[in-house]
Amino acid sequence: MLISTLLPLMLTGIATAKICTNITIPVDISSRQGLFRTVPLEGNLDATAFIQEMNNIGQNYSAVLLQDYQTLVGSYEISAKFCYPDSGVKGSTVQLLTHGIGFDKTYWDLSFNNFNYSYTDAAVGKGYSTLAIDRLGIGNSSHGDPFNVVQAQAEVEALNAITTKLRNGGIPEISDKFDKVIHVGHSFGSVQSYWLSALYPDNTDGLVLTGWSTNASFLPAFLAASNLHIARLNQPLRFGNASSQTAISSLKSWSTGDSIICGVQSLLSAINIKLSTQDIWNEIATTEVGDLINGYNRTVIPLDYPTGYLTWSDFTANQYNFLLPGHFDLALGLVAESTKQPVTTGEILTIGGSPASSPFTGPVLIVTGQQDSIFCGGDCFATGTDAASIPAEAQKAFPNASAFEAYIQPESGHAINVHYNATGAYQVIQSWLGAHGLAA
Structure with a gap:
């Protein structure tokens, strides 16, 4: 994929x-x-x-x-x-x-x-x-x-x-x-x-x-399955105050096409670790790596959430709570993950x-x-x-x-x-x- x-x-x-x-x-x-x-x-x-x-x-x-x-x-x-x-x-x-x-x-x-x-x-x-x-x-x-x-x-x-x-x-x-x-x-x-x-x-x-x-x-099962993290740590370029237009521009170009997969494959090959394209996709898309890559702010308004704002950890938690496997477009699910919003402790x-x-x-x-x-x-x-x-x-x-x-x-x-x-x-x-x- x-x-x-x-x-x-x-x-x-x-x-x-x-x-x-x-x-x-x-x-x-x-x-x-x-x-x-x-x-x-x-x-x-x-x-x-x-x-x-x-x-x-x-x-x-x-x-x-x-x-x-x-x-x-x-x-x-x-x-x-x-x-x-x-x-x-x-x-x-x-x-x-x-x-x-x-x-x-x-x-x-x-x-x-x-x-x-x-x-x-x-x-x-x-x-x-x-x-x-x-x-x-x-x-x-x-x-x-x-x-x-x-x-x-x-x-x-x-x-x-x-x-x-x-x-x-x-x-x-x-x-x-x-x-x-x-x-x-x-x-x-x-x-x-x-x-x-x-x-x-x-x-x-x-x-x-x-x-x-x-x-x-x-509700307790929902909270547990969410594996809630601090929002600003989960998507620092979107939820945090560390937004950098330079970093955002780099991520936009870096996350185009197959460049990430190729780069990761080259890195792993250098240390004699071989993972398939699908394995690397899973490692990126279904973990917090995906949030780091796609989680950048697309608005001119800094979100800058304080630490009491929480969000689920990654796309796997998203699927468990919100999505029925086999009945949603994976690409749209990933959109929902990259544009997710937090919940407050209050x-x-x-x-x-x-x-x-x-x-x-x-x-x-x-x-x-x-x-x-x-x-x-x-x-x-x-x-x-x-x-x-x-x-x-x-x-x-x-x-x-x-x-x-x-x-x-x-x-x-x-x-x-x-x-x-x-x-x-x-x-x-x-x-x-x-x-x-x-x-x-």
Whole structure:
């Protein structure tokens, strides 16, 4: 397999069905959340120790580190991408898209293979406007202290603030007021969309929760399988402050074609070690070597994450948690690895703090991959109960919903949008919204 497969392969094809603008949205939030004692997180062994404590069955590590509660008050900036049909009609209904751990707003509009995996295209094709955000602390949105600023509650407050701005025309680059806001999430983005519906049930008109269930029993396995490392050490030229345009330029030229494989083969041959091209590809693409080569910042904004931001170790951990073998394009999987985003310690400590139920009275759709490992343990139908599926059990959390359905996407893992049949799930979502009073 050619080393060129390692390249990001973000093709520059232009989807003609939509008009998109990258914008920055200022938000003011007030968030009642935990004040945690911070622990050393300077090296990868520190990150491993943190997860060992999180997974210790004999303790609640969030409670161990919790010192008090605080009200976080602050002004932050949320990076977003707004899209609408190329007819110029923005309509009265917008889908607000919130990504999960490991991704950013590009999860919804993947440019890979000429946007063939784009959820945004599917929604805009049905007449919707979409707003995809980088969650607070992630991507080009404001960053912050990973323990005591970037927590789940603060991100929910930021999401709620953006929702309100969409309703009242408070985003100058958009200007329009939307009568209906549909919250579409993936994974942790679904957790936050659900959380918003519990705290502010009148501020959402419909929920589409992808890659989600109310079963959190598989979270320890996710954390362990991630083999979390310090983000700035995993991709120093992207997540750290050591970004060098000279180094980046060198890596871009060095990681072209078969030059790396040839170079490694020559080096090994000199010391009488012979590895096949496939073995060398595996050594590079499926280990942190691949992150070092492809993990360089492609934006003009330095990411410069502090040490409390963590990321999974390599592509093997990525596959275990997010991808179903045989049902995704390897090249796209490697794109997801080279462009991955971190998770904060504060998010890990607070992800389980969402309300037990939501008073939301509108329609709710859950769409989860059949082999989702994070929310289904690898089989969404293995309920051990009479429930149709593990996600279907979430109906108990929505006792007042006007409609509820849990759809299980076949031949898919957790990151639905990165699988071959992603567009099938997109069409299910758009059709379901139209059938439940939420057409564009």
